[in-house]
Structure formats: structure tokens, C-alpha cells
Amino acid sequence: MNPVLKLTDVTRIHGEAPHEVLALRGISFEAHPGELVAVMGPSGSGKSTLLTIAGGLDRPTAGSVTVEGTDLAGLGQHGRARMRRTSIGYVFQGFNLIPALTAAENVALPRELDGVAPRRARAEARKALEEVGIADLADRFPDDMSGGQQQRVAIARAVVGERRLILADEPTGALDTETGEGILQLLRARCDAGAAGVLVTHEARHAAWADRVVFLRDGVVVDETGADRVDVLTGPGAR
Amino acid sequence: MSQRIGGWRVALRLARREAWRRKAQTVLMLVLVCLPVLAVAAAAVVWRTADVSGAEGVDRRMGTAAALVSGSGTTAVLQAFDPDSITSWLGEEEHVSTEEEVRSVLGSERTLVPLAQEYLAYETRRGRADLLVTQTELADPLTHGLLRLTDGRYPRTTGEIVVNAAAARRGPGLGETIAVMRSGSDGEIRTELRVVGIAESATTRDRPAAAVLPGAVGAPDDQPRWLVGGGPVTWDDVRALNAVGLFAASRQVLSDPPPDSELPPEMVSHAPVDETTVTALVLVTTMVLLEVVLLAGPAFAVRARAQARTLALVAASGGTPAQARRTVLASGVVVGLLGGVLGVLLGIGLGALLMPLAQRLQGTWFGPFEVPWTLLLVVAAFGLAAAVLAALVPAYSASRQDVVAVLAGRRGEGRPSRRSPVLGLVLIAAGVGSGVAGSGAGGASPPLVAASALLSVLGMVLVVATAVALVGRVARSWPLAVRFAARDAARHRTRTVPAIAAVGATVAGVVTLGIALNSQQAADERDYDPQFAHGYGVVQVEPEADPSAVRRVVAGRLPDARVEELTGVRSDSEAGWTEIAFQVAGEDLMVQTTGAFGTQYLVGSSVPAVTGLDPAARERADSALAEGRVVLLRGSEDEAGEGAAAVDLVRAVVRVSDEDGTPRDGASVEVPATTVPAGGQIAPAAAILPPEVAGELGLSVGPTALAIAPTVPGTAQADLDEALATLPGTGVLYVERGFRPDDSVRILQWVLAVLGGVLMLGGTLTATFLALSDARPDLATMSAVGARPRTRRRVAASYALVVGLVGALLGAPVGFIPGIAVSRPLSRGDDGATLLAVPWPLLAVVVVGLPLLTAAAVGLCARSRLPLVARID
Structure with a gap:
């Protein structure tokens, strides 16, 4: 099975010499359909950089990033x-919901930005909200919702339009334990339905929801003990 | 007390630091406060410099003399401190004042230099033109200041002359010979003089002027005038001069006038304070202040919001609302003080830069550069007031903010007040009422009309918040960017409302003035009465004129022109002044005429086309003349009057007044008559007589005018005028061009559109870019979910569109209220009918065109790079 996300020898250097910071050093990483991969590591280990590069918000200094067979490095800003x-x-x-838009509109945002007619985009959004269990809140504004509800909207926004790669950065960080568990359950369900998920977290019990855990330290992938460097950590079920 | 000052000290320090920390925002605020202050300050400097008053003006009038004394023509007069303002003739008999009389009052040792200033004519390259000639002893030190030599030298003999640049441009220049003509009772005296210098007159810049030694161009017709040297001429001296029939402008009295109680009671002026001017001044000042406050408002709102967290933390640790309020208000104080001072200083600089340009537009010479400090202080205070007022609403919102919501990071504001839109509608209704009351048929009341403008605009400002909330609610089905902009605008009302209100107030003002101007112009067009047929030109000729010379002049300039001689009864003949009365049943028919053809009674066997009769009337008149009937022309005003009924038979009675003015009846004859409408309100001539009737009545008949068939181009007219002026007995050329809208109206409409555009752009831009900087996190989110970079442009353009369009749509109808109120008195005709001419194109430009244009401009100028979520946390 082809991986949805594939990072090959990705290096990211912030700033310029002599003040450069090596955020990632030659990381290789894969996420396959139906798989939820947890990325763990201490602060400053490069977890968030990994996500921004995987999502195309940032570009690697070296190495390649492929999403569903497309090399992000070969694409321009528009691509x-x-x-x-x-x-x-x-x-x-x-959560990063847009306060001026309703829940449904927030979910419909990527679809509308993609040029889908507002009516259709909203219908898809309602379906997505239904799947995360808050269809009745579709017309509420984010300020009128609880944190858990807002994060469900955010997940609905992340999956709407049959997207197959979900990148979650500490999605439960601003939530209480119970609500957080609900959100992780939801993520797990989305992956079981065929998506590939990458979950950045620093809580071990959240990693329990993942199929596989990748440890990062100082920009390199290390083994579970956190001591040795693991050069290749690919393939499903490597847990 | 000291505690209160202490509170302010902390607030001011915070505000100063904040201003320094957020430099871009501070610059924006400063610009908004500074620009109007700068503009007014520059205008004030130019105005004060252009305005020649006090000692400056005295030098221009009397050189270095102590007084300018002039004869009155009689033996006793009264005058105010300045004889140019109020004077009164007490003497009955005619009298020519002499130098001896002046000396008898002021002392025999005084130097007297005769000074005459009169308009004569001179030969220009194209014909002749007026020339303001000063005759005086140009070498005498008393005359210094009347002229300024720029080239050559002053005349030393009576055969020499100096002219100003304006005269030299149109006629002979330095070293050439100039011919100056004085026309008197016994014909015209022509004097040739050599131009030895170019000297500017202190009084006029753009009109031809010259100066010669006394007697160089004959004796002046005016009463004699003298420049008086020696010590100061006191008010008592002036009164003594008045007692012998002399007027005096004294340097001492003009520079330092005695109290009004010294004036003779008849000379005290009771000029009433002009209500309209005061009202207009109050209205303009209030509207400008409102506009500045509204334009600067969003910047202060954003700053207050940026401080919201700090203020909430202060409140959480026990700060009072008053402290929060003061912190925000202090921003206004700091920016206002800085903006006021900066604006005034830059305004003085701009005024100095603009001076040469302003001088070119002005016919008189400016005085030395002058800075009206007191006035500028008021202008700077205005800037301070505007900034503090702009910070007022954000300050009150800051003091009442929901601390919990702010600390929880919830953005946006609560629901809009329910009371303010109601109050707004009440104010608008009051504005309508005030407008109706102030513009009724009973007479217009400027204060009521001004109140109508202020009330309706203030009402609109109060309604804006509700309108914005409403727009946010109906935005559901709009495209994403517009929907986002509309909703975001509704969520951040303290930022959006003043910007939209500023646009609304601008549009309301433009619409008001546009309606007023257009209606007045429509009324002018309605009331316009052509002199004769459209497109024709008419030159009146006296009996001594040579019509063929006129033909030659016209043919020289307009080879294709058809020139027709108009024959008529010459009223002014050797026998005396001739009038013809047309009597029906012994009563004179009253007919008004414009006299455009140099006669009241045309003579001919057909109707000249230049009369402008409509074809049917002309045909009827032609056949009547062929039958030997008299054609009576009647304007619509005559028709409405007495004796309007058609007349079949009249008795034409010739009355000749002799030199004493007593009329005596001459020949009279009973003739059949036909009455035809003249077309206009007033007929160009009273009647057209068949030649045989004129002969029967023994009238002096000859050419009275020449009609030039259409059309004399406007460009040729100035040339023709100057050429015709050289022909004796020839009047000026009048060309009937129909109603010509005043150029100033068109210019004003342009100025309005441009000013409206600039203010709208200002309001929209501030609101948009403040909103964009506020919306950074939202734009970052959009980018994270895959927005294209151009989304930011779309959002920016949508913001501009929402602000511009909502403002324009609110402002335009509000502008109609005072607009109609102003247009009613302006357009009221004699019959009491009023006109309402809405300038739809201007309205379309302002309401639809400008918002779209602004949105497009904003969209193009906005950066297209989306902010990135620096760290996804």
C-alpha cells in the first residue's frame, strides 16, 4: 500500500549561519492509509516543524515530502x-476557527476556497459535522461553543472533502481529559475509515490511540528508549 | 485633585509609550488628525498673506504720504474713518476743491502732490482696451509704494510713460510708443507716449495699468486728489477737511482708528451679522470635525482593543473603569497634541510653497508672508479636540468591556445598543422636520436648514451600528470573502462603525451639495430668458457708426459669417428723444423690451430671423407686414399682464421729448395691427413697423444693429470685441448662446466628486487595513486550510466594499434631506414653484462607482502574501 505521507531525508534549518537552528536533521517518515502515527518528543524536538513541513506550510531545506504521490517540493505556493x-x-x-464564520461555514471553508458552490460546500460541511456528532450546532458561531465542540468543528474541517491526511498538533492541549479522549476517539475513527493521521502529542496516554509512535529528539528520530537514533522507521506495525 | 492629575500622568505616559511602540498605527492616527489641520493652516497662511490690510493697504493707497485727500464735488461732507466705506454729501452746490483749501485746514507748510487715477483706453495689438492710468509726480518720495519698477525707469517728461506687465503683454512694450485715448464731451483726445519702464501698480496685477507725470494725458475728469506730506493727519483734521467738502484717508486714522463714539452718528455702520455666513461656518466646522473624528475613530478603536488585555488585567487586579477610560483617552491627547502642532507647522510650510501658485490666480498683489498665530492656535486646538473626541467612544467601550471575555481571548463585541438606532431615527425625523420648516415658502431659514443637515447626519451615525449588524446577518449566502468581511465588520463595530459613518457623512455631504447645485442650475435654466434667436450675435450701432466697417471687421475674423443690418427707428435724433405709443381706445399699450437691437421699433417689410420668433408667428408677422400692418411683439410677461387680448387696430402716436424732457405728441396714425408672441419672456423690440408706416410718421430710420448669423465661436469673441472697440459708435458684441451653466458649478461638482472620493478612500483604507491587521490569525487559518494567496486581496477588497457600500447607501438617502431643504429656497421661482434636480450621474459615481473603485484599488494594493501560522500551537 502506498503511503499517504512520505518524508525522505528531510532537513530543516531555521535562520542562517552562524545563528542557524537545525530543527530537523534528515528525517524519513511515512504514514499509510488507516494508520494513526503519534509523534512524541520533548519541547523543541522538531515535532511542530515536522507537521508544518508535512502540510506544505513550510518547505524543507533538503529532502522531499510526498503527499498522495505528489512531491510538495515540486509545487509552488498555489499548488x-x-x-x-x-x-x-x-x-x-x-482550534483556529474563524470567529466571523459559523461552524458550518468554518467546515465548508476549504471546499469554498476550492471553488465549490457555497450551497454544496455547506451540505458537505453538515455531513462532516454529523460525522463528528455536532450537526445541531451547524449555525453557531465559535464564540458560542465549548472548547470540545470547537475542536470537533476543527476535525470536521480537516476531513471535509474526503481528505486523506490529517495532521493534528496537540489537538487536546486546550481541553479537559474527558473531552480530549473524545477528540482522539474521533481521530482514530477517521483513520479507521481510511485516512492517514499524524498526531503530535507529548502525553503518553494519547499515544496509546496510535498504531505507531515516533520519537523525536533534537530533530532526529530516536527509538522508544530515546537513546539511539533510528535511521529508518517505516512500514506499518513497527510499534 | 492631585490624585486625579496623578492618574492622568500615568495614563499619558502609557499613551506616549504605546504611541512609540505601535509606530505605524500612530503614524496613521497622526496623518488623519494632521491632514485637516495642515490644510486649514495652509489656507489660513495664504489667506492672511493675500489679504492686504492695515498699514500694508495704506502704503498701497497713499505711498508714504500722511493722508490722501480728495475733493467731493461739494462744500461739506461726512465720512467714516475710511472714506471708502461710508460717506455722505451735506452740501448742495457744486464745488471744485483747491490746494489752498487743503492747506488752510492742514497748514501751509504741507507738501501736496496731486494724484489722479482713472480708466482711459489704449491701443492694443488687436484693438483697444481699458488702461488704469495714474498721474502723479513719480519722482516725489510721497508716491513711493504706489508703483514698483521692474524694468527701465520712471518717466522724466510728460511724453513718457511706464506700464505694467499686463498692459505690455497686450500692447506696446518697453521702448515702443503707446497711444492713450481720453474721450470727452468734445470727442476723443489721442496722446502718444514712449514706454520707458515697466512698473507694477500696487493695486492691480492682471489688469493693464500705467503711470505718467501730471498733465501727460490731459486733465483728469475726476475730482482732484492730493497726497499730503508732513506730520500725522488726525481725526480732528479729517473732520475739519470734511467741513470744507474734502474727504481724507489718513494714515494715522486708518492704522489706529479712534473709538466709534468719535464718529458722526450717521457714519456708524450697522452691518448686521450675516446669519447665512455664520450658519455656514458653524455647519462646515462641525461637519469637518465630525468627519475627522469619524475617520480617526477606527485607529483609536483598534489601539484600545490592542490594549484590551492589559486593561482587563488591570481591571482584574482592581483597576477602576475610569482608569481604563483615561488610558485610552490619553492616546487621543497625545496624538491630538502632536498632530495639531505638526499639522500647523507643516501647514505653514505648505502655505509658503503654495504662495506663488495662489498669487497667479489672484488679480491683486499679495502682501508680505504673514502667519496668523492666533488663528493657527485655534486650528491646532481643533486637531486636539478631534483626536480626543475620536478616542471617546473607544475609551468608554474599554471601560465597560467584559473582562472575562477578554481574558478568555474571545474576540468581538457584544450586541449593538437597542437605544441608539431608535434615537438615530428620531434625529433623522427631526432633521426632516427641520428641513421642511426651514425651507418653506414663507422664507428660508439657514439655521434650520443647517440643523437639518447636522441632525440627519448625526442620526445616520447612530443607525450605522445596527445597519452593520444587519448586513452581517444577511451575508449568509454571499461569497466567502464578502461574507467574512461583512461578519467581521459586524463583530468589530467600534472599528467599523466610525469608518462607515465617515463614508456615509461624506456621501451625505456630497449628495446634499450636488442636489443644491443641480437644482439651482436647473432653476437658472428655467428662469433664463434669451435676448434673441439662439446662436446669433448682435452689435448695436449708433447713427455715427459705419456699418460697413463693422462688416469688414467681422469678415476679417469670421469670413463665413452672414451679417444682416437691422433697420429701426432711431430714438435719439436731432429733434429729441422719440418714443412711439401704441394706443387702443386712447390707452397706451404697455410693452417691455430688452432693447437688444438698439431700438424699440424695428422697421422692415419682413421679420429678421434674429428676433427668434417661432416659425408660425414669424409667417403670420411676415404676411401682416406685407399687408402694411404693424406687428406688435409681446413677451410672455406682457401676455400675462393687462391688455393681453389680441389687438386689431392701434393708433401709433409719436412723442418727442425735447431737451427739458417734456414730451409732445408728434404725428399719429391709425394702423391695423397684428400681435404675435415674441417667444421669450420679454420681447427684443416692441414692434416692427412697415417702412411706409414709419415714413408716414416721419420717423428717423436707419441701421441700429448688425446681426451676425450663427455662430460666433467663443474663441473669436475676445478678438472681435477688441477690434470692434476701435470703431466709433459701435457697441459690444453680444452673442446669444442660450443658458450657459456657470463653469464654477461644473468645477464644484468635480471638486465634490474628488473630495468625496478622497474622503471615502481615506475612510475605507483605514478601516480595511486596520481590519486586515486584526484579521491576521483568521487569514493564517485560511492559509492553513488551503486558501490561495489572493484570498487576502479578496478579503481586503471585500472589506473596502462593505465599508464603502454600506456607508454610501446610508449616506445618500440622508443627503437628500438637507439637499431638498437647501434646493427649495434656491430654486423657488416667481410663481413659488420649486425644482428638484437630482444629479444622478454624480450620485451613481459616489454611491456605486467610488465604492467599487476603492475596493478594486484596495484589492490591487493589498499584499497577497498570507500570514503563516508561525507556530502551530
């Missing part, structure tokens, strides 16, 4: 934006 509208969904810790 990467299109990938985010059609193939990649983001879920943020701070």
Missing part, C-alpha cells in the same frame, strides 16, 4: 495551497 484544500487537513491545539 501547496491546493494540496491543503484537497488532501491535507490540519487540526490545531487552539
Whole structure:
């Protein structure tokens, strides 16, 4: 099975010498359909950089990033934006919903940005909201919703339009334990339905929802003990 | 008390730091406060410099003399401190004042230099033109200041002359010979003089002027005038001069006038304070202040919001609402002070830069550069007031903000007030009422009309918040960018409402003035009465004129022109002044005429086309003349009057007044008559007589005017005028061009559209870019879910569109209220009918065109790079 996301020897250097910071050093990484991969590691280990590069928000200094067979490095700004509208969904810790838009409109946003007629986009959004269990809140504004509800909207936005790669950055960070578990359950369900998920977290119990855990330290993938460098960590079921 | 000052000190320090920290925002605020202050300050500097007053003006009038004394023509007069303002003749008999009389009052040791200033004519390259000639002892130090020599030298003999640049441009220049003509009772005296210098007159810049030694161009017709040297001429001296029939402008009295109680009671002026001017001034000042406050408002709102978290933390740790309010208000104080001072200083600089340009537009010479500090202080205070007022609403919102919501990071504001739209509608209704009351048929009341403008605009401002909320609600089915802009605008009302209100107020003002101007112009067009047929030109000729010379002049300039001689009764003949009365049943028929053809009674066997009769009337008149009937022309005003009924038979009675003015009846004859309508309100001539009737009445008949068939181009007219002026007994050329809208109206409409555009652009741009900087996180989110870079442009353009369109749609109808109120008195005709001429193209430009244009401009100028979520947290 072809991986949905494939990072090959990705290096990302922030800034310029002599003040350069090596955020990622030659990382290779894959996520396959139906798989939820947890990325763990201490602060500053490069988790978030990994996600921004996987989503095409940032470009690697070296190495290649392929999403559903398309090399992001070969795409321009427009092409990467299109990938985010059609193939990649983001879920943020701070929800990042647009307060001026209703829940349904927030979910419909990627579809509308992709040129889908508003009516159709909204219908798809309602379906997505139904799938995350909050269809009745479709016309509410984010400020009138609880944190858990907002994060469900964010997940609905990340999956709407049959996108197959979900990148979640600490999606439960701003939620209480119970609500957080619900959100992870939802993510797991989306992956079981065929999507590939990458979950950045620093809580071990969240990693339990994942098929596989990747540890990052100082920009390299290390083994579970966190001691040795693991050069290749691919293939499903490597847990 | 000291605690209160202390509170302000902290607030001011915070505001100063904040202003420094958010430099871009501060610059924006400063620009908004600074620009109007700068414009007014520059205008004030130019105005004060252009306005020649006090000692400056005295120098221009009397050189270095102590006084300018002039004869009155009689033996006793009264005058105000300045004889140019109010004077009164007490003497009955005619009297020519002499130098001895002046000396008898002021002392025999005084120097007297005769000064005459009169309009004569001179030969230009194209014909002749007026020339303001000063005759005085140009070498005498008393005359210094009347002229300024720029080239050559002053005349030393009576055969020499200096002219100003304006005269030299149109006629002979330095070193050439100029011919100056004085026409008197015994014909015209022509004097040839050599131009030895170019000297500018202190009084006029753009009109031809010259100066010669006394007697160079004959004796002046006017009363004698003298420049008086020696010590100051006091008010008592002036009164003594008045007692012998002399007027005096004294340097001392003009520069330092005695109290009004010294004036003779008849000379005290009771000029009433002009209500309209005061009202207009108050209205303009209030509207400008409102506009500045509204334009600067969004910037202060955004700054207050940026401080919201700090203020919420202060409140959470026990700060009072008053402290929060003060912190925001202090921003207004800091920006207002800085903006006021900066605006005034830059305004003085701009005024100095504009001075040469302003001088070119002005016919008189400017005085030395002058800075009206007191006025500028008021202008700077205006800037401060505007900034503080702009910070007022954000300050109150800041003091009442929901601390919990702010600390929880919820953006946006609560529901709009329910009371303010109601109050707004009440104010608008009051504006309508005030407009109706102030523009009724009973007489217009400027204060009521001004109140109508202010009330309706203020009402509109109060309605904006509700309108914005409403737009947010109906945005559901709109395209994403517009929907986002509309909803975001509704969520951030303290930022959006003033910007939209500023656009609305601008549009309302433009619409009001546009309707007023257009209606007045429509009324002028309605009331316009042509002199004769459209497109024709007419030159009146006196009996001594040579019509063929006129033909030659016209043919020289307009080879294709058809020139027709109009024959008529010459009223002014050797026998005396001739009038013809047309009597029906012994009563004179009253007929008004414009006298455009140099006679009241045309003579001919057909009707000249230049009369402008409509074809049917002309045909009827022609056949009547062929039958030997008299054709009576009647304007619509005559028709409405007495004796309007058609007349079949009249008795034409010739009355000749002799030199004493007593009329005596001459020949009279009973003739059949036909009455035809003249077409206009007033007929160009009273009647057209068949030649045999004129002969029967023994009238002096000859050419009275020449009609030039259409059309004399406007460009040729100035040339023709100057050429015709050289022909004796020839009047000026009048060309009937129909109603010509005043150029100033068109220019004003352009100015309105441009000013409206600039203000709208200002309001829209501030609101849009403040909104964009506020919307950074939202744009970052959009980017994360795959927005194209151009989405930012679309959002920016949508913001501009929402602000511009909502403002324009609110402002335009509001502008109709004072617009109609102003147009009613302006367009009221004699019959009491009023006109309402709405300038639809202007309206379309302002309401639809400008918002779209602004949106397009904003869309193009906005950066297309989307912000990135720097760290997805």
C-alpha cells in the first residue's frame, strides 16, 4: 500500500549561519492509509516543524515530502495551497476557527476556497459535522461553543472533502481529559475509515490511540528508549 | 485633585509609550488628525498673506504720504474713518476743491502732490482696451509704494510713460510708443507716449495699468486728489477737511482708528451679522470635525482593543473603569497634541510653497508672508479636540468591556445598543422636520436648514451600528470573502462603525451639495430668458457708426459669417428723444423690451430671423407686414399682464421729448395691427413697423444693429470685441448662446466628486487595513486550510466594499434631506414653484462607482502574501 505521507531525508534549518537552528536533521517518515502515527518528543524536538513541513506550510531545506504521490517540493505556493484544500487537513491545539464564520461555514471553508458552490460546500460541511456528532450546532458561531465542540468543528474541517491526511498538533492541549479522549476517539475513527493521521502529542496516554509512535529528539528520530537514533522507521506495525 | 492629575500622568505616559511602540498605527492616527489641520493652516497662511490690510493697504493707497485727500464735488461732507466705506454729501452746490483749501485746514507748510487715477483706453495689438492710468509726480518720495519698477525707469517728461506687465503683454512694450485715448464731451483726445519702464501698480496685477507725470494725458475728469506730506493727519483734521467738502484717508486714522463714539452718528455702520455666513461656518466646522473624528475613530478603536488585555488585567487586579477610560483617552491627547502642532507647522510650510501658485490666480498683489498665530492656535486646538473626541467612544467601550471575555481571548463585541438606532431615527425625523420648516415658502431659514443637515447626519451615525449588524446577518449566502468581511465588520463595530459613518457623512455631504447645485442650475435654466434667436450675435450701432466697417471687421475674423443690418427707428435724433405709443381706445399699450437691437421699433417689410420668433408667428408677422400692418411683439410677461387680448387696430402716436424732457405728441396714425408672441419672456423690440408706416410718421430710420448669423465661436469673441472697440459708435458684441451653466458649478461638482472620493478612500483604507491587521490569525487559518494567496486581496477588497457600500447607501438617502431643504429656497421661482434636480450621474459615481473603485484599488494594493501560522500551537 502506498503511503499517504512520505518524508525522505528531510532537513530543516531555521535562520542562517552562524545563528542557524537545525530543527530537523534528515528525517524519513511515512504514514499509510488507516494508520494513526503519534509523534512524541520533548519541547523543541522538531515535532511542530515536522507537521508544518508535512502540510506544505513550510518547505524543507533538503529532502522531499510526498503527499498522495505528489512531491510538495515540486509545487509552488498555489499548488501547496491546493494540496491543503484537497488532501491535507490540519487540526490545531487552539482550534483556529474563524470567529466571523459559523461552524458550518468554518467546515465548508476549504471546499469554498476550492471553488465549490457555497450551497454544496455547506451540505458537505453538515455531513462532516454529523460525522463528528455536532450537526445541531451547524449555525453557531465559535464564540458560542465549548472548547470540545470547537475542536470537533476543527476535525470536521480537516476531513471535509474526503481528505486523506490529517495532521493534528496537540489537538487536546486546550481541553479537559474527558473531552480530549473524545477528540482522539474521533481521530482514530477517521483513520479507521481510511485516512492517514499524524498526531503530535507529548502525553503518553494519547499515544496509546496510535498504531505507531515516533520519537523525536533534537530533530532526529530516536527509538522508544530515546537513546539511539533510528535511521529508518517505516512500514506499518513497527510499534 | 492631585490624585486625579496623578492618574492622568500615568495614563499619558502609557499613551506616549504605546504611541512609540505601535509606530505605524500612530503614524496613521497622526496623518488623519494632521491632514485637516495642515490644510486649514495652509489656507489660513495664504489667506492672511493675500489679504492686504492695515498699514500694508495704506502704503498701497497713499505711498508714504500722511493722508490722501480728495475733493467731493461739494462744500461739506461726512465720512467714516475710511472714506471708502461710508460717506455722505451735506452740501448742495457744486464745488471744485483747491490746494489752498487743503492747506488752510492742514497748514501751509504741507507738501501736496496731486494724484489722479482713472480708466482711459489704449491701443492694443488687436484693438483697444481699458488702461488704469495714474498721474502723479513719480519722482516725489510721497508716491513711493504706489508703483514698483521692474524694468527701465520712471518717466522724466510728460511724453513718457511706464506700464505694467499686463498692459505690455497686450500692447506696446518697453521702448515702443503707446497711444492713450481720453474721450470727452468734445470727442476723443489721442496722446502718444514712449514706454520707458515697466512698473507694477500696487493695486492691480492682471489688469493693464500705467503711470505718467501730471498733465501727460490731459486733465483728469475726476475730482482732484492730493497726497499730503508732513506730520500725522488726525481725526480732528479729517473732520475739519470734511467741513470744507474734502474727504481724507489718513494714515494715522486708518492704522489706529479712534473709538466709534468719535464718529458722526450717521457714519456708524450697522452691518448686521450675516446669519447665512455664520450658519455656514458653524455647519462646515462641525461637519469637518465630525468627519475627522469619524475617520480617526477606527485607529483609536483598534489601539484600545490592542490594549484590551492589559486593561482587563488591570481591571482584574482592581483597576477602576475610569482608569481604563483615561488610558485610552490619553492616546487621543497625545496624538491630538502632536498632530495639531505638526499639522500647523507643516501647514505653514505648505502655505509658503503654495504662495506663488495662489498669487497667479489672484488679480491683486499679495502682501508680505504673514502667519496668523492666533488663528493657527485655534486650528491646532481643533486637531486636539478631534483626536480626543475620536478616542471617546473607544475609551468608554474599554471601560465597560467584559473582562472575562477578554481574558478568555474571545474576540468581538457584544450586541449593538437597542437605544441608539431608535434615537438615530428620531434625529433623522427631526432633521426632516427641520428641513421642511426651514425651507418653506414663507422664507428660508439657514439655521434650520443647517440643523437639518447636522441632525440627519448625526442620526445616520447612530443607525450605522445596527445597519452593520444587519448586513452581517444577511451575508449568509454571499461569497466567502464578502461574507467574512461583512461578519467581521459586524463583530468589530467600534472599528467599523466610525469608518462607515465617515463614508456615509461624506456621501451625505456630497449628495446634499450636488442636489443644491443641480437644482439651482436647473432653476437658472428655467428662469433664463434669451435676448434673441439662439446662436446669433448682435452689435448695436449708433447713427455715427459705419456699418460697413463693422462688416469688414467681422469678415476679417469670421469670413463665413452672414451679417444682416437691422433697420429701426432711431430714438435719439436731432429733434429729441422719440418714443412711439401704441394706443387702443386712447390707452397706451404697455410693452417691455430688452432693447437688444438698439431700438424699440424695428422697421422692415419682413421679420429678421434674429428676433427668434417661432416659425408660425414669424409667417403670420411676415404676411401682416406685407399687408402694411404693424406687428406688435409681446413677451410672455406682457401676455400675462393687462391688455393681453389680441389687438386689431392701434393708433401709433409719436412723442418727442425735447431737451427739458417734456414730451409732445408728434404725428399719429391709425394702423391695423397684428400681435404675435415674441417667444421669450420679454420681447427684443416692441414692434416692427412697415417702412411706409414709419415714413408716414416721419420717423428717423436707419441701421441700429448688425446681426451676425450663427455662430460666433467663443474663441473669436475676445478678438472681435477688441477690434470692434476701435470703431466709433459701435457697441459690444453680444452673442446669444442660450443658458450657459456657470463653469464654477461644473468645477464644484468635480471638486465634490474628488473630495468625496478622497474622503471615502481615506475612510475605507483605514478601516480595511486596520481590519486586515486584526484579521491576521483568521487569514493564517485560511492559509492553513488551503486558501490561495489572493484570498487576502479578496478579503481586503471585500472589506473596502462593505465599508464603502454600506456607508454610501446610508449616506445618500440622508443627503437628500438637507439637499431638498437647501434646493427649495434656491430654486423657488416667481410663481413659488420649486425644482428638484437630482444629479444622478454624480450620485451613481459616489454611491456605486467610488465604492467599487476603492475596493478594486484596495484589492490591487493589498499584499497577497498570507500570514503563516508561525507556530502551530
